[in-house]
Amino acid sequence: xxxxxxxxxxxxxxxxxxxxxxxxxxxxxxxxxxxLESIGIxxxxxxxxxxxxxxxxxxxxxxTVRTTLEMEDLVLTKIEELGYSFTEVQxxxxxxxxxxxxxxxxxxxxxxxxxxxxELSRFRDERExxxxxxVESLAAEIGKVGGPSRRKSDMYLWxxxxxxxxxxxxxxxxxxxxxxxVDVEVSRQRMGEFVAHVNSAGLQKRFHHRGSLAAFGAFxxxxxxxxxxxxxxxxxxxxxxxxxxxxxxxxxxxxSILFPDILQKSFETNILNSTVCKDVxxxxxxxxxxxxxQLEDYTCPICCSVAFKxxxxxxxxxxCVRCLVKLQxxxxxxxxxxxxxxxxxxxxxxxxxxxMEYLKLYFPREVKEKQTENEREIFKEQYGHIVDPDKPTCxxx
Numbered sequence: 001x002x003x004x005x006x007x008x009x010x011x012x013x014x015x016x017x018x019x020x021x022x023x024x025x026x027x028x029x030x031x032x033x034x035x036l037e038s039i040g041i042x043x044x045x046x047x048x049x050x051x052x053x054x055x056x057x058x059x060x061x062x063x064t065v066r067t068t069l070e071m072e073d074l075v076l077t078k079i080e081e082l083g084y085s086f087t088e089v090q091x092x093x094x095x096x097x098x099x100x101x102x103x104x105x106x107x108x109x110x111x112x113x114x115x116x117x118x119e120l121s122r123f124r125d126e127r128e129x130x131x132x133x134x135v136e137s138l139a140a141e142i143g144k145v146g147g148p149s150r151r152k153s154d155m156y157l158w159x160x161x162x163x164x165x166x167x168x169x170x171x172x173x174x175x176x177x178x179x180x181x182v183d184v185e186v187s188r189q190r191m192g193e194f195v196a197h198v199n200s201a202g203l204q205k206r207f208h209h210r211g212s213l214a215a216f217g218a219f220x221x222x223x224x225x226x227x228x229x230x231x232x233x234x235x236x237x238x239x240x241x242x243x244x245x246x247x248x249x250x251x252x253x254x255x256s257i258l259f260p261d262i263l264q265k266s267f268e269t270n271i272l273n274s275t276v277c278k279d280v281x282x283x284x285x286x287x288x289x290x291x292x293x294q295l296e297d298y299t300c301p302i303c304c305s306v307a308f309k310x311x312x313x314x315x316x317x318x319x320c321v322r323c324l325v326k327l328q329x330x331x332x333x334x335x336x337x338x339x340x341x342x343x344x345x346x347x348x349x350x351x352x353x354x355x356m357e358y359l360k361l362y363f364p365r366e367v368k369e370k371q372t373e374n375e376r377e378i379f380k381e382q383y384g385h386i387v388d389p390d391k392p393t394c395x396x397x
Contacts, residue, residue, distance in 0.1 A: 005235055015232055018123055020116055020239040028109040029247050035105040036251065041065055050253040052110060054262050057118075059110045063253075064100045109247070110259065113240070117263065120236055124276055127229045131280050134222045138215055139288045145209040146292055148361045152208040155362070158292045161203055161216070166289065168194040170223060171230075171277045181277060184231040191223055229276045293362050298355075302336060305373070306366040308359055310352045315340040318352065322374050 003016070003023075011019070041048070041063075049064040144150065146158040170190045173182050182190070198204065198216075207213055244256045300307040300320040309321040317337045319327075324346060327336075333344040360367050 011228075011232060011235070015123075018119055019232075020113075020120075020236050020243070022239050022243060025109065025113060025243050026246065028105065028112065029243075029250055031105040032103070032109055032247070033250050035103055039101075048252060050255070050258065052255070052258045052262055054266060057114075059107065059114055059262065060102065061106045061110060062100055062102055063106075064098055066096060066098055106251075106253075110255070113243070113259070114262070114266075117240070120233075124229070124233065127225075128276050128280060131222060131225060131229075131276070132283050134218065134225075135280075135283050135288050138218055138222065139291050141211055141215045141218075142288070143291050145207075145211040145215065148364075150209075154207050154209055154212045155292060156365070157203050157206055157212070159294065160201070161198055162289050162292055163294060164197050164201075165194055166294075168197075170194065171226070171281050184227055184234060187227050187230070187277075191220075191227070195220065226277060226280055233276065295363060295366060298359060298363065306359060306363050306370050308356065308367045308370045310355045310359070311346055311350045312352045312355075313340075313346055313350060314342040318355070320370070321351070322377065 049066070051062050051064070053060045053062070142158055146153060146155045148155055168190045169182070170187050171182060204213060204216060207216075241256075244259055247253065247255050295306060298306060300310075300323055301317075302319055302323040305320070307318055307320040310318050311321050311324045312318045313324075313335055315335050315338050317335050319336075324343065327343050328346075331344070333341045335342050
């Protein structure tokens, strides 16, 4: 079943060889059952208590049998004949004893599964490093073709592309009902919709530089690679879940609880539940999408347009100069965001010159529109009683 799934999902042959060896593990479960029967332990006759301990990189399962004194001699005889290590019998209550024994086949089963997951963890780290290297390369290339100082820069086109990508929520959803990581099928659908939106808007056709076309192709391929790795991890996670469930069904032992707990303590992340998406998407957001800043991160919270000529109040919050002047004219001293009394004390010393130059560099169109809007508003305040700047002027022929 696992092999068929790997083929249907077009998993590369090299990856398939590193996947969980489901058939081999199923055979090991049969050997565990045979081993239990060989020493006279029947799940329907005895209460079984099970535990798995990790000693460095070795897993040591221990089986405790709660049995009657009449059956004790028979079980002990078989255990000794087969050469198993065991602890001394402890008197639990009248007519009942406890016997703890270390078997062979269950240790081989869990050790094999553990080592396969260690290999998958290393494989995941390798793929993540490759994707991060791609992110770094893309950031450098897009920084060149989309830089604000570049002649005929593609900055505004990349800003629109990145905004569409953020809104598509390819790997993670922020919607209330479906918040969190999405499955691979949903990611594929959303990625397809994102590319369709880019094409329908004709963004690729409007690129000025060939480097932008190549970068967009690499960006698509990077996302497909993330989905491929995430899907591979999901397939293996399902395989592990099913093989543990099968182990418990045939042995009546609680490996589905014990083994994941061992993994949680052994690895930095929960290898059965975590995917490459979370770490890589964080890198994409910090090192790639930030190359082209989005306007929503630089707007005035009052007028919701670019906060040009930004005034940073003593409380740290930032507003455009026109909105601040209006607050002062109303004799409003409290910051609209934190309510600290800092507005009336603000003057030209609060002007954030570094932010102002940054906005002129990365948002030239929005800054120009804001300046025009401010000039029109100032004109109306001073001369609105004489002439309306919004009213069309008459043309004398």
